[in-house]
Amino acid sequence: MTQPARLRHGGRINRDRPVAFTFNGRQYLGCEGDTLASALLANGVHMVARSWKYHRPRGIVGAGAEEPNAIVQLGEGSRTVPNARATQVEIHEGLIARSVNCWPGLEFDLLSLNGLFSRLLPAGFYYKTFMWPKSFWRHYEHFIRKAAGLGEAPTERDPDYYEKFNAHCDVLVAGAGPAGLTAALAAARSGARVIIADEQSEPGGSLLHARESIDGLPAVSWLRRTLAELAAIPDVRVLARSTVFGYHDHNFLAIAERLTDHLAEDRRRGPRERIWRVRAKQVILATGACERPLVFTNNDRPGVMLASAISIYTRRYAVRTGNNAVIFTNNDSAYATVLDLLDAGVRVAAVVDAREQPRGPHLEAARQRGINLMAGSAIVDVRGRRRVQAAVVASLGADANGLRGNDTTVVDCDLIGVSGGHSPVVHLYAQSGGRPLFDEGLAAFVPGPAVQTQRSVGGCRGSFALADCLREGYEAGTAAARETGHDAAATLPPGPGTLERHDYTLRPLWRVPDPPGHARGARQFLDLQNDVSASDVLLAAREGYHSVEHVKRYTALGFGTDQGKLGNINGLAILAQALGQDIAATGTTTFRPNYTPVTFGAIAGRDLGDLFEPIRLTALHAWHVEHGAEFENVGQWKRPWYYPKPGESMHEAVRRECHAARNAVAMMDASTLGKIDIQGPDAAEFLNRVYTNNWHTLKVGQCRYGLMLREDGMVMDDGVTSRLGENHFYMTTTTGGAARVYAWLERWLQTEWPELKVYLTSVTDHWATIAVVGPRSREVMKGVCGDIDFGAASFPFMSFRDGTVAEVAARVARISFSGELAYEVSVPADYARHVWKALMAAGAPHGITPYGTEAMHVLRAEKGYIIVGQDTDGSLTPQDLGMEWIVSKTKDFIGRRSFARADTARPDRKQLVGLQSADPALVLPEGGQIVDRPQWTAPVQTTGHVTSSYFSDALGRPIALAVLQSGRSRIGQTIYVTLGDGRVAPATITHPVFLDREGKRQHG
Amino acid sequence: MLLIPCPWCGPRAESEFACGGEAGIVRPGAPDAVSDAEWADYLFMRTNHRGLHREQWWHAHGCRRWFIVRRDTVTCRIDGVEKMGSAGAAP
């Protein structure tokens, strides 16, 4: 297992440490330091994928995040990673990778009878497909999913863990290439706290393959010295394998650090990835530039690569990417690749330069070595299918929109390096809120003015010469440190490189003319991953798509994992040309986070499983568990739902619990009710303003039910409040509304009525509350409490007494949510279990039965008591609910004025009613929509819906509450509840109180 | 994520706060004296201002104080904060 294309010398790979890995089921050897892409190339493997639409053979194109073709599934089972870029995957012993986009197989060419297939999938395919009869889509979806070649998410639980760090720094530097490193160096020398993050396996960026010298040292030696200096400064943190993927408001940036994926599985320790959430005082973006491909016919053949990628593979990874190369460029930078290839002993058959009179320092150096320079020319076609075999070269016309005659020259080659110029990586700048500007000289988008405290330096600013990168970085680092109060160390910036700043001398060439006899733009690929060609963009323009955002969505340009890093600028330039407008006016699509994909595991971090959301348990929870309760989630609370006995169904258990409450005694854990302690001389006045009824008249020792509205008149909460003292009240809220009500009250106090002297304290968790319910409840209470007189007259309904229950100081309130004689016992939460057990023991002779929320619902529904949020939905007034009796006519309160609004006063509003199902065995479905006629066809105007529905033990039949238009005036009529399957169930409209309408039982 | 300078606690992450929307919405002192249209304006209508905007924020997971933030709705730059009831500030 040799590596036939591995160079004998040079590179940053370790030839003494071979690494075995598997790609598409075949074993290969690479070297420590290789990426999957460089190792495959070292093994002579170029073709790694098939394109998703046409299934054309595709090869490795780039060397970084922009790679569109070499997309792989890593590993197997629970740790598998879909859609990784082979150019960014470090190989390790035992790595298993396979192409995700190669259906039906890399070697199997069936589908690439592409003439047939391509006609099925023009631009706008998705939209046009959706326009067809709906039944067609089913067939296509299956086919497309299979053919699309997307990776597979793991189906097993992730065995690894991930973590998040919050960090602060003076200066955050994104990118550790030459500009980023000098920025970090200058800031660090000034004494600033610095974080510098780089996505690659080691810092250095272009220095890792640069030809230049710095300070008289080879670039990599200067890099080593600089990293050593940074490592020696305590307040500097250098993060490798760390992608700054999001730049948010107020200099909040997110970094994904990959900690273990580069290691063999048996060497992995600790978290797999870490998300850094960084708040930086100053940000320096040094994210470099991305080389652009050129757009010519069959530019997608394996062996067509970015020129800069060829340099990286040659110099950094010691890989011979071909034996006989042609370089195609429109600028000087690709001549560095020519020199790199010549140094590596690769034949350069020709350099095809679009410029009429090429010039530049790299070109001059290459000319010294003797090259076949074809100026004013372009590659118009490529021969070879699974690998480049020849380039077809023609002379460009004066304006580059056409060819000079029909003559072509065929140059044999197995590698084509292309450079269409460089696009600054402005993603983070754009995410920060900035708007990139088009620079005509560079033919590229560059950062505009900074929006946050941020600077762009080097390649991502459009400065492509090494000397400029070093200088700009140092200046920005110095300035950023100064703004954070750290005065610059007087050290001079590093000396310039061996190359002076040079003219970029680029000739824009967005689309190479078609070869003679070819259709316009066909097989001139822009987005290799999505098979979007120039002809698709031209078609979109012809069909009237003029906005770049629309063209993107219509053609799928830039939709893949590379998010258009490679092809978007070419695409929008071609669009601009087709529309006859300039590129600046056409603009870019939006650069959204994330810069590269981030795993769900890293985003979730530790917020999983038990830590995903808090679970709130009452002080009595263990008792409920011990006694077999089934639980129901109510907000974050776990509440006992019912307590089944062995062999008992839910229906049977709930009937038994209800029966005990109505006929003997039952008890419930009511601790989850929200509880707010209200104190201050204006407390009564405050309650008067937030509740609909009068609170000045409430005497100490009494309780009162209150209805709370929003300012629009709609019911938002309800509950019972007790007056503990002249200036002291104790409010209860619904379980789910506790936090909302507390926030609401604080807001009115602080923002609207600051003159009121009222103080609120949430005491929900301080008190355990036990409801003792039923005709025998008085007997039970007498058994555990000797210092309260439980006489019906001395301790009347809607009052409370302080006393001692089971030797614990307690507050006992005579309130009822069931309509029965009932008491609520509140004790400090720590005593809950003791008091609960004492009540159970005292109630045993009376048959006391614990009951859960389901029985509670049945009992309250029998009485027509609403649950806010179940029977109401934020669109019902007290009048809608038939609760005018609680609305004061003599004072103002929140929401009152809205009763007079036209919509609120409408006569046909929905009103709370009862429903009696005609079928005595049918419990109507909650949420069931109500129609007035048994025969109907969708769409139909419904007149209401079922809000609560249960089987009533006391009545021996089902009951339901509903809201229904003009419902109260329709009592006795029949309506129809839809059952969701096309059928309806008839029901009679009734009064919403089904039991003891006079309320005798609770006063007993 | 905004960095919000709570006037009581200092700069804290936005995740500790809840936004209450536009500040300076005055509740009519005598609700019965205003027309339905004026009441609806108070209830529902907000300026959705582009640029510097006064808005109410609540330090829900901190001191639980409401205060006013002057924030640019385009850039999110925060110009300053005011305590409730500070001189000249309508809540």
Ligand SMILES: [Zn+2]
């Ligand atoms: Zn605060």
